Amino acid sequence: EPEVTQTPSHQVTQMGQEVILRCVPISNHLYFYWYRQILGQKVEFLVSFYNNEISEKSEIFDDQFSVERPDGSNFTLKIRSTKLEDSAMYFCASSEGGYMNTEAFFGQGTRLTVV
Amino acid sequence: GQQVMQIPQYQHVQEGEDFTTYCNSSTTLSNIQWYKQRPGGHPVFLIQLVKSGEVKKQKRLTFQFGEAKKNSSLHITATQTTDVGTYFCAGRTGTYKYIFGTGTRLKVLA
Numbered sequence: 001e002p003e004v005t006q007t008p009s010h011q012v013t014q015m016g017q018e019v020i021l022r023c024v025p026i027s028n029h030l031y032f033y034w035y036r037q038i039l040g041q042k043v044e045f046l047v048s049f050y051n052n053e054i055s056e057k058s059e060i061f062d063d064q065f066s067v068e069r070p071d072g073s074n075f076t077l078k079i080r081s082t083k084l085e086d087s088a089m090y091f092c093a094s095s096e097g098g099y100m101n102t103e104a105f106f107g108q109g110t111r112l113t114v115v
Numbered sequence: 116g117q118q119v120m121q122i123p124q125y126q127h128v129q130e131g132e133d134f135t136t137y138c139n140s141s142t143t144l145s146n147i148q149w150y151k152q153r154p155g156g157h158p159v160f161l162i163q164l165v166k167s168g169e170v171k172k173q174k175r176l177t178f179q180f181g182e183a184k185k186n187s188s189l190h191i192t193a194t195q196t197t198d199v200g201t202y203f204c205a206g207r208t209g210t211y212k213y214i215f216g217t218g219t220r221l222k223v224l225a
Binding site for chain 2: 031033035042043044045048050055056058059091095102103104105106107108109
């Protein structure tokens with residue numbers, strides 16, 4: 001069964017450093033998302049991406065964040081200068097697309113720890 | 116901002132008992148999705164509801180979307196230990212933007 005894959009599974013970084021989280025969405029999906037989940041809390045929407053541009057973003061997704069689809073398969077989230085409060089599980093998700101086909105398939109997540 | 120709240124936050128039930136979680140949005144939603152997240156896992160899509168008043172069933176799970184499209188519920192009949200996890204609703208508020216609810220953590224005691 002096709003799945004969304006994320007690497008690395010766990011990333012530890014120093015405060016102020018840049019991190020790039022990587023995702024390979026399901027191959028025929030057109031819409032891509034990043035969510036984050038602080039331990040024990042709800043899943044928070046960060047950004048949606050379609051046709052090589054951001055569709056929507058939340059208030060959390062400020063200038064420190066950026067997304068990119070550098071080639072035909074990868075989808076990345078970059079945090080430019082990490083803060084302690086960026087520590088969370090980051091989930092990538094993808095969906096086929098179309099107004100009705102928005103069932104999101106989530107990856108296993110990358111646990112980011114900022115120290 | 117837009118908020119999606121769920122109650123209860125936690126629920127412990129004996130195996131075989133029923134369970135219901137309620138989802139309430141501060142704004143009208145285009146549609147609503149439900150996800151299940153096992154401990155240490157990732158959200159897994161369960162269902163999508165689109166129409167006002169819609170009811171859908173999946174085996175022991177019944178999902179309902181309110182008439183005003185601002186609330187929803189998930190009911191599990193005769194819970195099993197495999198139902199353990201956190202259940203999230205996610206309301207569509209934009210073209211491709213979903214706001215997740217606060218979640219209900221279900222524990223089933225054997």
